[in-house]
Amino acid sequence: MGHxxxxxxxxxxxxxxxxxxxxRAVDKDQSGxxxxxxxxAALINAQGQSFSETACNLxxxxxxxxxxxxxxxxxxEKLYTYVNQWLAVFKTYDTDxxxxxxxxxxxxxxxxxxxxxTPDFVNFLMKRCDSGKVSVDSFIVLCVQIQRFxxxxxxxxxxxxxxxxIGFEDFLTVALSCSI
Amino acid sequence: MGHxxxxxxxxxxxxxxxxxxxxRAVDKDQSGxxxxxxxxAALINAQGQSFSETACNLxxxxxxxxxxxxxxxxxxEKLYTYVNQWLAVFKTYDTDxxxxxxxxxxxxxxxxxxxxxTPDFVNFLMKRCDSGKVSVDSFIVLCVQIQRFxxxxxxxxxxxxxxxxIGFEDFLTVALSCSI
Numbered sequence: 001m002g003h004x005x006x007x008x009x010x011x012x013x014x015x016x017x018x019x020x021x022x023x024r025a026v027d028k029d030q031s032g033x034x035x036x037x038x039x040x041a042a043l044i045n046a047q048g049q050s051f052s053e054t055a056c057n058l059x060x061x062x063x064x065x066x067x068x069x070x071x072x073x074x075x076x077e078k079l080y081t082y083v084n085q086w087l088a089v090f091k092t093y094d095t096d097x098x099x100x101x102x103x104x105x106x107x108x109x110x111x112x113x114x115x116x117x118t119p120d121f122v123n124f125l126m127k128r129c130d131s132g133k134v135s136v137d138s139f140i141v142l143c144v145q146i147q148r149f150x151x152x153x154x155x156x157x158x159x160x161x162x163x164x165x166i167g168f169e170d171f172l173t174v175a176l177s178c179s180i
Numbered sequence: 181m182g183h184x185x186x187x188x189x190x191x192x193x194x195x196x197x198x199x200x201x202x203x204r205a206v207d208k209d210q211s212g213x214x215x216x217x218x219x220x221a222a223l224i225n226a227q228g229q230s231f232s233e234t235a236c237n238l239x240x241x242x243x244x245x246x247x248x249x250x251x252x253x254x255x256x257e258k259l260y261t262y263v264n265q266w267l268a269v270f271k272t273y274d275t276d277x278x279x280x281x282x283x284x285x286x287x288x289x290x291x292x293x294x295x296x297x298t299p300d301f302v303n304f305l306m307k308r309c310d311s312g313k314v315s316v317d318s319f320i321v322l323c324v325q326i327q328r329f330x331x332x333x334x335x336x337x338x339x340x341x342x343x344x345x346i347g348f349e350d351f352l353t354v355a356l357s358c359s360i
Binding site for chain 1: 247297298301304305307308325326329330333337342343344345346347348349351352353354355356
């Protein structure tokens with residue numbers, strides 16, 4: 001029995017064919033894995049924008065649990081889904097297509113993504129950006145970091161009340177795992 | 181009344197003369213502030229070792245509370261003190277002067293610095309390093325991160341019992357403030 005035009009290889013069978021195609025295009029050395037550098041080259045080509053090394057390292061790091069420096073096609077599919085969602089939100093608010101959004105738009109974008117942050121917190125996020133605006137690159141970095149910390153927080157928020165009680169070593173582990 | 185050979189300018193009067201001298205040497209454009217790039221150039225020259233951009237950004241970020249991208253001479257003095265302490269510890273354990281220490285030595289170094297980490301945590305730290313060894317560069321990055329997170333933790337550990345109860349937004353603020 002065939003699986004259509006795309007071969008189903010092992011565990012890769014469940015991956016969306018379009019994502020598999022993208023993966024093969026990004027995986028320049030055909031190793032079966034994508035590194036931060038391969039991702040960076042691909043994102044420049046596909047979006048017409050340059051992503052920083054930091055952004056690409058963080059993106060790979062989201063799924064690279066064993067710190068091998070690369071991700072496989074299943075992990076890539078998850079990353080692809082996240083990044084496309086984030087880019088879609090960003091584009092909604094970047095109405096003049098300048099590649100930047102402002103504080104008010106960042107607040108709206110985060111709300112749309114399901115977060116309820118205080119204005120002070122959004123202002124704190126803005127101050128982390130250099131220019132008083134949020135570039136698409138910084139937006140992705142921010143989303144990756146928020147995503148990773150949110151996951152780590154949720155795991156520990158056993159009563160789902162928005163607070164966690166955490167020991168020093170565990171705190172350090174979370175913080176270090178999600179930073180560079 | 182004089183203050184010796186070094187002029188006392190405003191708040192800079194309390195700064196160790198040797199540090200002031202170092203500061204002036206590092207501050208290539210004589211702006212009165214040191215950037216990560218100036219720090220990087222100076223560390224290459226002074227220690228005969230190259231520090232990564234990440235390490236220098238993190239070092240500046242320790243004291244650059246307003247995210248201006250630079251630090252003044254008083255902030256530099258604090259950084260100078262920290263880094264010298266860390267380098268001294270590192271050198272103690274790098275007995276063959278290879279510029280690298282191993283897991284057992286990292287554990288001892290951290291203990292010497294006053295931390296009581298479990299073997300699992302030290303092992304987790306090791307896995308963050310690429311080569312199975314800790315270079316002086318990664319050691320400094322690790323020390324900066326641990327230092328910053330420890331300060332953030334202590335502030336919140338009001339009962340000094342080694343655990344904090346922390347809300348989602350505050351958790352994110354700490355984590356983002358101490359990462360890049």
